[in-house]
Amino acid sequence: MRRLISLTALVCLLLGLSFAGGNAVEKKYAVVLKAVNVRSGPSLKSPVLFVASPGQRFQVLGEAGGWVKVRLSDGREGYIWGSYLRVEVERVEAPPPKPSPPTAGAKNPPPSGSAPVVSKRPSLLPLYIAAGAAVAGGVGYFLFRKGGPLNRGKATLRISSSPSEAVVYIDGQEKCETPCTVEGISPGTHKVKVERELYGKWEKEMEFKGHEEYSVEAELSPFAYEPDFCFGSQGSGNGQFDHPWDLTLDGDGNIYVADHYNHRLQKFDPSGNFLSKLDTTTPGGTVLRPSGIRYSPHNRRLYVVFDNDPALNWYSLSLSWLANKGLALNSPRSMGVDSSGKVYIADAGNDRVVKTDENGNLITSWTVEGAGSWPMDAEPGEDGKVYVSACHIDKVIVYTSSGNKEMEFSTEMHCPNGIAVDRMGHVYVVSNGEDKVYKFLPDGTYVLNFGEGGNGRGQFNCPFGIAVDDEGKIYVADQFNHRICIWRITERTITSPRAKITVRRRKEGAFHRRGRKIQGLSSAYGLRKPLRRIRK
Secondary structure, three states, X not given: OHHHHHHHHHHHHHHHHHHHOOOEEEEEEEEEOOOEEEEOOOOOOOOEEEEEOOOOEEEEEEEEOOEEEXXXXXXXXXXXXXXXXXEEEEEEEOOOOOOOOOOOOOOOOOOOOOOOOOOOOOOOHHHHHHHHHHHHHHHHXXXXXXXXXXXXXXEEEEEEEEOOOOEEEEOOEEEEEOOEXXXXXXXXXXXXXXXXOOEOOEEEEEEEOOOEEEEEEEEOOEEEEEEEEEEXXXXXXXXOEOOEEEEEEOOOOOEEEXXXXXXXXXEEOOOOOXXXXXXXXXXXXXXXXXXXXXEEOOOOXXXXXXXXXXXXXXXXXXXXXXXXXXXXXXXXXXXXXXXXXXXXXXXXXXXXXXXXXXXXOEEEEEEOOOOOOOEEEEEEOOOOEEEEEEHHHOEEEEEEOOOOEEEEEOOOOOOEEEEEEOOOOOEEEEEOOOOEEEEEOOOOOEEEEEOEEOOOOOEEOOEEEEEEOOOOOEEEEEHHHOEEEEEEEEEEEOOXXXXXXXXXXXXOOOOOOOOEEEEEEEEOOEEOOOOEEEEO
């Protein structure tokens, strides 16, 4: 701003003097601030004539879209980008005209010693100066207004979000995924939107100015959940349950339930209508109680473990037994399957996780931290992590796929049981002792929880297994209520999305002031706090 004021004052003075003295001649010179290419035309694609050194001085011939046209020492013309120059204006007085010789008939000059003739007409110098100032003001506004010849710069937007990996849109066009930077935004009003699946979007119409940098830190709010429907009741008939322990979904949305004390598997359509069942009593009469079941999209199998059987079994989607593999399991609970068909079994009685290939061949195993930890589920995520619920130590422990511990997280969960991971990486954990479902980010950041104790709508009684579909619906095996309950996502967020917006003036360019920073908190409904200006 000081540079702009000084330049405007200089132009005012020069224009004022130009009105006052008709013999003045103005010349503009460009002084190079730092080494810069001199090009044959006003474009980065034009050939470079030579490199000008700091302090070199050239006569200014004109300006074209931010480029300054100069005359070189050898008479040629070249172009230099204006931000590398300081423009100086010189006023040169032309010599006064020589007096003309007296003509015939002209009056003689007054004799020596006579009184001089004094003009009575008032001086017009103040008027000339005022007119020069007005013209200079108009010129300054034309040059430096938003979008003017000397203020045609673009804006930059740096944007982050919590959670990250949200999509950024500007005027409806997808730009990038957070955290990211959008360059070259034209001055004016633009609609900015930050959106992530399962979260409420943040959007705002923002005014962008050239040569300014904008930072947006968006806090997205998750959508709330509400009960959709439950199916099943206590009993041994078709569609009834006796302590369902686990469940899984196939690629068509069909639901498979490990009906524990009825020692059978049951299959339902997406609406909860009974389709088929399989009694898991062996031909020799051994009653096998299913404790964990998981669908593998890799080979379209159902993997099942039994509370009282040391083997891993697998079945077809029509509930036909295919084969098994002995693994010396002891009271296994639930399990997970990754995208390549690897199976991770929570071997509770041995306090370990067992990893096998798709045919049950042992790959590795590792002990879950804490004596008597009693792991209930081992669910792989898309990022290669394996989330293990340890009921007796009230934790979820995160391991690599080879069994190296990475981290652990917990809130006040009591005896975490089933785990599910959605395609966005969110981790859902059943808290058996609290009758709740908790939702976390992949790094263990708490998001929300839902459910409470009871047997009514939206209530649980010692829930056990859990599954999530591609639409974000949550399926819970409500063990002591002998039913399966489905929860859906609402269009209501648990809080209002909001963002912290910071604006900073970029320093590049010879005609732009030093930066100031504006800090404030805004939401989709406008500013939440007054903006505070802080000198940088």
